Ligand SMILES: *[C@@H]1O[C@H](CO)[C@@H](O)[C@H](O)[C@H]1NC(C)=O
Ligand SMILES: *[C@@H]1O[C@H](CO)[C@@H](O)[C@H](O)[C@H]1NC(C)=O
Ligand SMILES: *[C@@H]1O[C@H](CO)[C@@H](O)[C@H](O)[C@H]1NC(C)=O
Ligand SMILES: *[C@@H]1O[C@H](CO)[C@@H](O)[C@H](O)[C@H]1NC(C)=O
Ligand SMILES: *[C@@H]1O[C@H](CO)[C@@H](O)[C@H](O)[C@H]1NC(C)=O
C-alpha cells in the first residue's frame with residue numbers, strides 16, 4: 001500500500017516537472033497605492049515556448065511570438081482590482097498560466113473622532129461611554145485595523161472583515177468605563193493598513209480630545225495619619241486631595257484648639273497648640289466626600305522620659321526597703337556587728 005502511494009507521488013512529481021511550460025511573475029506578491037504606477041514582469045521557461053501574453057480586462061498585452069519575458073506596465077492604477085494573468089504557449093500541449101497577486105490600497109481621506117469634545121462632555125467615573133471613530137474612504141477594509149489610545153497607551157485594537165476591494169467608510173466604536181486616571185488624558189484613534197509588506201503605508205491619527213472625568217476626592221497617602229505632637233513646634237495636618245472638580249475642605253477639631261489654615265483652599269492646617277485626639281478633615285466636591293482622620297498622640301520621647309524617671313524612683317524605693325531590712329537588727333536598731341573589723345597591717 002505504502003509503496004503504491006510513494007510510486008504515485010513520484011510519478012506525479014516527475015510528470016509535473018516534465019511539463020513543457022512554466023510562467024513566473026515577479027514580484028510574486030505586491031501592493032500598489034491607488035493612482036500610482038505599477039510594473040510586474042512575467043518570465044516563461046520550458047522547452048519550445050512559442051510566445052506569451054497578459055490577459056486582463058483593462059491591461060491586457062496581446063500574445064507576442066518568440067519571447068520568454070514580458071512586463072506588465074500600468075502608468076496609473078485606477079481600478080480597485082487588477083485581475084490579470086500571464087500565460088505562455090508551448091508549440092505543443094496546453095498553455096501555462098499564473099495569476100498576478102497585487103493589492104490596490106488607499107489610505108483614509110480622514111480619520112476623526114465623530115463626537116465633538118462638547119458632545120462627549122463631562123464624564124463620570126464608573127459610567128460607560130461609547131466613542132466613535134470615523135474613517136473615510138479606506139481600501140481594502142480587510143487589512144484595516146483601528147487602535148484606540150488614551151494618554152498614549154493603546155487601550156483597544158479592532159480588525160475588520162469584509163470583501164470590498166474598493167474604498168468604504170467605517171465607524172468603529174470604543175466602549176470605555178471612565179475612571180479617574182482618564183481625567184485630563186487625551187483620547188484618539190488611529191487607522192492602519194496592515195499590508196504585510198515592507199514599509200506599510202503610514203497610519204493616520206485623529207485629532208486628540210482631552211477627557212474630563214468627574215470623580216470623588218481621594219486624599220494623598222496615607223489615608224489616615226497618626227502624628228506625634230512635638231514639644232515646641234506647630235503641628236501641620238496635610239489633607240490635600242485630588243478630585244474633579246477641585247475639592248473643598250472642612251475640619252472638625254476637639255474643642256478649644258486654635259488653628260490656622262496655611263493655604264488658600266484650607267487643605268493644610270497648622271496647629272500651634274495641639275491636644276491629643278482625633279482631628280477630621282472632609283474633602284468634598286460635587287461627586288462626594290472623603291474623610292481623613294489625623295490621630296494626634298503625645299510624643300513618645302516625653303513618655304519615655306517619664307517612664308524612666310518613674311522606673312528609677314521605684315527602684316530606689318525597693319532598694320531602700322531591702323537595704324533597710326538587711327541592716328536592721330531584731331531589736332530594731334542599726335548594728336554594724338556583722339561587719340568584721342578590718343585588720344590593720346603593718347608593712
Ligand atoms: C526574467 O527575464 C529577464 C529577461 O530575460 C531577466 O532579466 C530577469 O532576471 C528574469 N527574472 C526572473 C525572476 O527570472
Ligand atoms: C482605568 O482604566 C484603564 C483602562 O482604560 C485601566 O488600565 C486602569 O487600570 C483603570 N484605573 C483605575 C484606577 O481603575
Ligand atoms: C480611617 O479611619 C476611619 C475611622 O477610624 C476608618 O473607618 C477608616 O477605614 C480608615 N481608613 C483607612 C484607609 O484606614
Ligand atoms: C506656628 O504657627 C504660628 C501661627 O500660624 C506662627 O506664627 C509661628 O511662627 C509658627 N511657629 C513655628 C515654630 O513654626
Ligand atoms: C501635602 O501633601 C501633598 C501630597 O502628598 C504634597 O504635595 C504637599 O507638598 C504637602 N504639603 C505640605 C505643606 O506638606
Ligand SMILES: *[C@@H]1O[C@H](CO)[C@@H](O)[C@H](O)[C@H]1NC(C)=O
Nearest residue numbers: 250251252280281282289291
Ligand atoms: C464630614 O463628612 C461626614 C460624612 O459625609 C459628615 O457626616 C460630617 O458632618 C462632615 N464633617 C464636616 C466637619 O464637614
